Amino acid sequence: MAATPDWDLLQSLHAVLEAGSFSAAARIRKLTQPTLGRHIDQLERQLGAPLFLRSPRGLQPTDLALAFRQHLGDMAAAAATAARDIDGLISGEGGVVRVTVSEIVGIEVxxxxxxxxxxxxxxxxxxxVLDNKNADLTRRDADVAVRMTRPTQNSLVAKKVGDLHLGFHATPEYLEAHGVPTSFEDLQKHTLIGFDRAYPEIVDELAIGGGLDRPVTRDLFSYRTDNDVAQLAAMRAGVGIGVCQTQIARRAGLVPVAPHLFGFTLPIWICMHETLRGSPRMRLxxxxxxxxxxxxxxxAP
Incomplete structure (x- = not known):
């Protein structure tokens, strides 16, 4: 390789690796697809080796392209950090703050x-950014995060501000029509709303709570979806009994079901990368x- 590849070309490579296709990468880069294709062609000429192979399964990155992936991610994160930090120095309290929360919190709270x-x-x-997975704040996927687990990275500024209580809830109308369960045996006779293919932490809490005469699997639930917001919508519609935050349930007109049988808490942590503590807008x-x-x-009660 005669010279270091141009950053503009490397950004196009990173976009293709992340998006999986030229068309999607072009949209990310706000380029035409032919322009992005020329970037990849030029980069392959500079490197003297192919970066992608076309196959019936689609675009397949070569080992060379995959070797770039982590480095390009780090470079993109560093560039975003520099841009935001410079913007913060110029704009003071103005600018952009990127916040990440779970889907249910992002929509309901x-x-x-x-x-x-x-x-x-x-x-x-x-x-x-709504995502039930924790964003990587060290790579600046987001600036500030609201998390329901204790942060483990040393480079974060984090503050615990309270706890969330979760438990079984349903509409008064559903309970009036189907009765109020008083035991796990009763509960299993109801329409339970729960996960489909995912295996959330709540399943472990159910098992720890004890009292079930069967393993906690998807078959326990007769209304299944992995989307927390869809589960809440089903509870609101009177489909059955599900688990949600006490505060959200109260606002949605739901009532607690068998709190003596099951309930648990999750911590609320506010986090940001330590390098952002000097930015006025991040601190705000x-x-x-x-x-x-x-x-x-x-x-919460």
Whole structure:
């Protein structure tokens, strides 16, 4: 290789590796597909070896392309960090803050908090990432995260602000029609709403709680979906009994079911990378979420 490849070409390679196709990568890069294809062709000429193979299964990266993947991810994260840090120095409290939360929290809990934040800080744009998997804050997949597990990375600033209580809930109408279960045996006679293919932590909590005469598998649930929001919608519609946060259940008009049988708590942590503590807008968001989620946790009985 005669010279270091141009960063613009490497960004196109990274986009193809992440997206899996030229067309999707072109949309990510905001380029035409022919332009992106020329970037890959030029990069292959510079490297003297192919980066992708075309097959009936689609685009297959070569070992050379895969060797670039981790390095390009790190470079992209570093570039994003530099851009945001420079933007923070220039714009002060203005700019963008990228926040990541779980799907259920992003839809049911955080919107009023963000409305309040935007009223107080109209110069700060908010990007909200809904993902039940923890974003990698060290790679700047997001700036600030709300997590329900204790952070383990040493490079994070993290604050526990309270606990969430979860338990069985249903509509009053469902319970009036089908009765209120008083034992796990009764509970298993009801329409239970739960997971399909995923295996969430709640399953372990059910097993630890004891009292079930069978393993906790998907077959225990007669209404199955891996989407927490869809489970809540089913509870609201009166499909059956499911598990959700006490605060969300109360707001949705649901009532607790057999709290003496089952319930558990999850911690609420607000996190950001330690390099962001000097950014005014990041600090504003961190402090705002810490305050609001502490109040949210205090709503629980």
């Amino acid at each position: 955080i919107p009023p908090m963000m409305a309040q934040f935007r009223r107080a800080h109209p110069g700060i744009d908010v990007e909200l 968001m961190f402090d705002h979420l810490a305050k609001e989620f502490a109040a949210y946790a205090a709503e």
